[in-house]
Amino acid sequence: MEKIAKSILTTIFNEEEKQVAQQRIVVVGGNENGGSSVFITAKSAFYSSGNPITTATDKLNLGALYANLPETNYINYFDKVLLADAISNASVIVAGPGLGSDLRSSDILDVVLANASLNQTLILSDAxxxxxxxxxxxxxxxxxxxxxxxxxxxxxxxxxxxxxxxxTLANFQQKNNAIIIIKKAHTELFLKDGSVLANPLKTSQTSTNSLTGMIAGLTTLSSNTSETVAAAIYLHGYIEDQISRSQFPVLPSRIVDNIPLFLKEFTI
Known part of the structure; x- marks a missing residue:
């Protein structure tokens, strides 16, 4: 299994200079018990790109959402008209973090799936x-x-x-024509061209939401999805590795807070 090279970061952030049009991100999740998951994902996506972001979540999360990420737009994910409109106008959609799996959550996901189109990137995780x-x-x-x-x-x-x-993972990937990320100590990446990559850097098992958001954010910076996903996985591990030299444990929220600092390291 090939290891993701650090040089992928330079490739992606050189591409950023070529990106002209804004890419809108929508993150859907966070029921009354899962707000923290959607907060971390949305903040990670925004901090990784600076692109406009909308968080569709339970209205009970609104106050905490703005306290964590005042730059986000908000919609109540039970408003199917607003949710459908947001999905239709997004470039990148994340659905799942903290969403729950009851009938109401299933109805919300139905709206996402019904309005996502061929020219959009859809990231599904968690619920x-x-x-x-x-x-x-x-x-x-x-x-x-x-x-x-x-x-x-x-x-x-x-x-x-x-x-x-x-x-088995490569077979599933080929059958479903999807990029697959398996979050583990050394996160694995299965690409559409059959390539299988692994992050040489270790990450904690609790940081899936921060990784998901980072993938969403970096995906807006280049049309080469395979490269941006690989870059997100490596950068996620790199940030945790750097923080772990002075802190233990490395909290997912600390990874997210440090994204702009480490992005700057690769964009100078």
Whole structure:
């Protein structure tokens, strides 16, 4: 399995200078018990790109959302008209962090899937994968990225953790034409061209939401999705590695807070 090279960061951030049009990001998630997950994801996405971001979440999260990320727009994700409009006008959509998996959550995801189109990047993680598995939904025909830890992937793919191999994951990827990220100590990346990459840097098992947001943010900086996802995975590990030299444990929120600092390191 090939390792992601640090040089990928230079490649992506040189591309940033060529990016002209703003890319809108929408993050959908955070039920009454899952606000922290959507906050971390949305903040990570914004800090990774500076592009306009809308957070669609439960109205109970509004005060805490603005306290964590005053730059975001907000919509109540139960308003299907507003949610559908936001999804239709986004370049990158994230669905799942803290969403929950009850019937109301499933209805929200239905709106996302119904309004996501072929020319958009759709990132599904956390509860979205659980809802799709339980409801029998087909995976949508978009520029699709799936993010899961090993336990979540075992449930979603009906493959026990001990039976998850490079071949089984690569086969699933090819069958569904999706980029797959398996979050583990050394996060693995399965690309559409059949390439399988791994992050040489270790990350904690609790930082999936910060990684998901970083993937969303960096994806807006270049049309080469494979490269931006690889860059996000490496940068995520790099930031945690640098922080771990002076702090333990490395909290996901600390990773997110330091994104602009380390982005600057690669854009000088």
């Amino acid at each position: 979205a994968l659980k809802i799709i598995k339980e409801s029998g939904h087909a995976l949508p025909k978009t520029n699709l990225i799936l993010v899961a830890d090993e336990t979540e992937w075992a449930s979603f793919s009906n493959t026990p953790t001990e039976q998850q191999t490079t071949d």
